[in-house]
Amino acid sequence: MNSHRIRILAVLFLLPTLAVAQDLATFEKHATLNxxxxxxxxxxxxxxxxxxxxxxxxxxxxxxxxxxxxxxxAHMFEHMAxxxxxxxxxxxxxxxxxxxxxxxxAYSIYLRERDKRLDRDESKLKQLExxxxxxxxxxxxxxxxxxxxxxxxxxxxxxxxxxTNHDETAYHYSFPANRLELWAYLESERFxxxxxxxxxxxxxxxxxxxxxxxxxNPIGRLLEQFQTAAFQASEYHRPTVGWMSDLNSFSATDxxxxxxxxxxxxxxxxxxxxxxxxxxAMPIIEKYLGRLPAHGKPDERNTVEPPQKSExxxxxxxxxxxxxxxxxxxxxxxxKDDAVYDAIxxxxxxxxxxxxxxxxxxxxxxxxxxxxxxxxPGNKYPHLFAFYAFPIPGHKPExxxxxxxxxxxxxxxxxxxxxxxxxIKTRARAxxxxxxxxxxxxxxxxxxxxxxxxxxxxxxxxxxxxxxVGKEDIRRVANQTFTQENRTxxxxxxxxxxxxxxxxxx
Amino acid sequence: MKTLSLLILTVIxxxxxxxxxxxxxxxxxxxxxxxxxxxxxxxxxxxIELQNGMVIFLTEDHELPLIDGIARIRGxxxxxxxxxxxxxxxxxxxxxxxxxxxxxxxxxxxxxxxRAARVETGGGTDSTTIGWSCLKxxxxxxxxVFLDVLRDPAFxxxxxxxxxxxxxxxxxxxxxNPLQIAARQAAKLAYGADNPYVREPEYSSIAAVxxxxxxxxxxxxxxxxxxxxxxxxxxxxxQMEARLRQAFGSWxxxxxxxxxHIEFHPAQPAYYLVDKKDVNQSNIRMVGLGTTRDNPxxxxxxxxxxxxxxxxxxxxxxxxxxxxxxxxxVGGGIGTAFDHPGLLQMRxxxxxxxxxxxxxxxxxxxxxxxxxxxxxxxxxxAKDAILNSFIFNFDTPEKVLRERMAYEFxxxxxxxxxxxxxxxxxxxxxDVARVAAKxxxxxxxxxxxxxxxxxxxxxxxxxGPVVPVNTSIPPPSGGKKPAAxxxxxxxxx
Numbered sequence: 001m002n003s004h005r006i007r008i009l010a011v012l013f014l015l016p017t018l019a020v021a022q023d024l025a026t027f028e029k030h031a032t033l034n035x036x037x038x039x040x041x042x043x044x045x046x047x048x049x050x051x052x053x054x055x056x057x058x059x060x061x062x063x064x065x066x067x068x069x070x071x072x073x074a075h076m077f078e079h080m081a082x083x084x085x086x087x088x089x090x091x092x093x094x095x096x097x098x099x100x101x102x103x104x105x106a107y108s109i110y111l112r113e114r115d116k117r118l119d120r121d122e123s124k125l126k127q128l129e130x131x132x133x134x135x136x137x138x139x140x141x142x143x144x145x146x147x148x149x150x151x152x153x154x155x156x157x158x159x160x161x162x163x164t165n166h167d168e169t170a171y172h173y174s175f176p177a178n179r180l181e182l183w184a185y186l187e188s189e190r191f192x193x194x195x196x197x198x199x200x201x202x203x204x205x206x207x208x209x210x211x212x213x214x215x216x217n218p219i220g221r222l223l224e225q226f227q228t229a230a231f232q233a234s235e236y237h238r239p240t241v242g243w244m245s246d247l248n249s250f251s252a253t254d255x256x257x258x259x260x261x262x263x264x265x266x267x268x269x270x271x272x273x274x275x276x277x278x279x280x281a282m283p284i285i286e287k288y289l290g291r292l293p294a295h296g297k298p299d300e301r302n303t304v305e306p307p308q309k310s311e312x313x314x315x316x317x318x319x320x321x322x323x324x325x326x327x328x329x330x331x332x333x334x335x336k337d338d339a340v341y342d343a344i345x346x347x348x349x350x351x352x353x354x355x356x357x358x359x360x361x362x363x364x365x366x367x368x369x370x371x372x373x374x375x376x377p378g379n380k381y382p383h384l385f386a387f388y389a390f391p392i393p394g395h396k397p398e399x400x401x402x403x404x405x406x407x408x409x410x411x412x413x414x415x416x417x418x419x420x421x422x423x424i425k426t427r428a429r430a431x432x433x434x435x436x437x438x439x440x441x442x443x444x445x446x447x448x449x450x451x452x453x454x455x456x457x458x459x460x461x462x463x464x465x466x467x468x469v470g471k472e473d474i475r476r477v478a479n480q481t482f483t484q485e486n487r488t489x490x491x492x493x494x495x496x497x498x499x500x501x502x503x504x505x506x
Numbered sequence: 507m508k509t510l511s512l513l514i515l516t517v518i519x520x521x522x523x524x525x526x527x528x529x530x531x532x533x534x535x536x537x538x539x540x541x542x543x544x545x546x547x548x549x550x551x552x553x554i555e556l557q558n559g560m561v562i563f564l565t566e567d568h569e570l571p572l573i574d575g576i577a578r579i580r581g582x583x584x585x586x587x588x589x590x591x592x593x594x595x596x597x598x599x600x601x602x603x604x605x606x607x608x609x610x611x612x613x614x615x616x617x618x619x620x621r622a623a624r625v626e627t628g629g630g631t632d633s634t635t636i637g638w639s640c641l642k643x644x645x646x647x648x649x650x651v652f653l654d655v656l657r658d659p660a661f662x663x664x665x666x667x668x669x670x671x672x673x674x675x676x677x678x679x680x681x682x683n684p685l686q687i688a689a690r691q692a693a694k695l696a697y698g699a700d701n702p703y704v705r706e707p708e709y710s711s712i713a714a715v716x717x718x719x720x721x722x723x724x725x726x727x728x729x730x731x732x733x734x735x736x737x738x739x740x741x742x743x744x745q746m747e748a749r750l751r752q753a754f755g756s757w758x759x760x761x762x763x764x765x766x767h768i769e770f771h772p773a774q775p776a777y778y779l780v781d782k783k784d785v786n787q788s789n790i791r792m793v794g795l796g797t798t799r800d801n802p803x804x805x806x807x808x809x810x811x812x813x814x815x816x817x818x819x820x821x822x823x824x825x826x827x828x829x830x831x832x833x834x835x836v837g838g839g840i841g842t843a844f845d846h847p848g849l850l851q852m853r854x855x856x857x858x859x860x861x862x863x864x865x866x867x868x869x870x871x872x873x874x875x876x877x878x879x880x881x882x883x884x885x886x887x888a889k890d891a892i893l894n895s896f897i898f899n900f901d902t903p904e905k906v907l908r909e910r911m912a913y914e915f916x917x918x919x920x921x922x923x924x925x926x927x928x929x930x931x932x933x934x935x936x937d938v939a940r941v942a943a944k945x946x947x948x949x950x951x952x953x954x955x956x957x958x959x960x961x962x963x964x965x966x967x968x969x970g971p972v973v974p975v976n977t978s979i980p981p982p983s984g985g986k987k988p989a990a991x992x993x994x995x996x997x998x999x
Contacts, residue, residue, distance in 0.1 A: 149818025156894025204831030216785035320682035368675035430622030
């Protein structure tokens, strides 16, 4: 028993030191950072194994930047970035441009009538709507639908997609290595001259996305209400997908303005990983992406959430099984305690040794899953550290609340053990190493860390910071953060049957 | 640190000087040169077949100090008895959590987590798996755990109970998300409600599983000739081979494996409605039986699928999403699988008020592809997409290994990918039209709608006969009640 334990300790002491020295040093030899004169940042990681590469374009704009009354616009633009350019996706751009202007004029006249509080003329409204739809039909005559996506696919693009969250918007796919120049051309065209064609049809697609993710899904409904309750001033209180009335109002002109303001090279970082030689690739990248006009970084200001004064509670009655979630405000990712929160999340949630699994799932047998995580709904601005649990049949959300609270109290009152602390740190290193074998993941990590910290090496340093977290830090941060007045609770309760079958969970 | 970045910047700035200012002149993407892709032969895994029939694939990959292994063992949930549906799922969970003769599952958790290593097991439809992942320094320790779990699992009852509770929770939640309902019910319509590929565990079938069932399953399936083991990572091939021969060489062979006989009985064509009051979007699935990958039609089907319902260029995406704005998620095609018919499926999600409109649009797209078959340009795009992205089938050693293990498991030849490439190249537009005519018979396809019928634009009965689908969860009946339900706020349905 004794010798066994010593062996474990020896491994623990040796392993992290080995791993650090090896990783960053080797890694750095393959990575280069490049800044183009127009402000665009490119990080390349050369990984010559197979003749393929992945890229990740990180744009430092998310739904937090959605203008007032135009929630969902950042995400809407992301969809529009697949609609082509002045050269791709059109049979005659000169004529299309004129037709698209007419669509915007017709839409703004229609909207003015539609949104009148008093004296709205319904028959006039119908005419105006028809005029707008006719203008759309006219503009659509010039469209070669989805040509941009078609080119990427036919040329062998893999995993083409994009996402928007509160903090950022990102575009990514992988290509065979011989298509680097084609990629540089396509990616530059997309952000040089995107055209807002088929905007209002795509808006309907986005509305369906909202119905799918939020409106028709009880957990989606809860999370939206929960976030809205937790944040009152910060832009984090708005859903990324947007509120329905905003989705039914904003225009292509709005999306274009948004693009002009935020899609500037100084606001973008591109990560590339794979069979890419920087000395050969950079001239090509400069040739195409260097064309994006330089522009100052956009206004970064946002509303700061004031300290929460009292607990808030959102309880939804749903025709579904129950769920419990609670969240606590914490500072943004640049906080000196950021690594402490990461350590708490890992300790509470990672695997079968985690405290919440052992307490709620294994020992109390009241939940099928329970965890704590940070970064809700984003982490660029002050956000939430949240805990959740799914009660198993026969158990209620209140029991989840008590059990989670008991584990939080333990964090506040007792030091974590040496073994736990070491486990967290070993795991962080191993996770980092495991992430290095995938081009797409690497491109994403490099772009993300470069954008967020101004240095991709922070990917490694974040593990060093975790290494410095001590037991007292965990107690201090837990006591500071997990307090009653700083808490928001979200609950799904199973609706009680009403007798007309409406409350009947199927 | 700062000097380093500055240095890099200078080097790059130097390189940039050589570039001509001609960039802005590029007006057409077709002008961009595409050099020949260098020939790339992925490292093929070494195949070893032991005397006892166990097949092993090994690939050295020294990029990172990690070693990962996975064993796939014949036999899965398609072979479990219907009254114990869920047995293999419970087995796959408890195999690892229930620990071994020497150590409890919790002790294994502590031991492995201290090394950031994993040994995990799982149950699937046609096989179960056990795998590990570790830093190379820990191979001795972790491989020992792997062997111990593989050979001497204890299936401790407390962990079976825990797995049953989790399974019961999953059953209780299976109607909460409309997408999940749609996926499940669509497969039932295509394969037949009692087909072993789509049969679901119920409270009673979960409760019926005893520790002895897990032990028997293990005893009946853990034979070397049912196992395919694949390992990639930072190891020496000869040493690893010696280690494996020593570990498995003397293991006695079991009886020859026989695949089960499974029948597929698609439902009658009709509109199957899951009425759900708490949604504002309808999930529509039109389904039928697909085919297997050893069918000579396979290559034409692949091309057809891409052109019809695959990517941005596909007919379904272009029409239903881009042109009509009726759906965010839309797609489909003639599904294929290695050893049983895949799921032929067209799917979309549209607001309740355009349910019938979207269905009619879907019918139109199907009719249209018969009247105006996939043309040369569409076929070229589809083939280009498949062939130009072909490299992504084997751009990492793990992918190559995984593919080879699958071919071995299903009795396909090792050159399956090469044949696939050649097969796709040879497809003609006549082939594509032929498979469309052969497999797409919309009048034979049952249609599933999960939606709020009170908000539909027209009743589904305007299209044809409507069959309501009862998705209510049967309460536990007779026998032993699962412990989790005993305290019961589970309501009657």
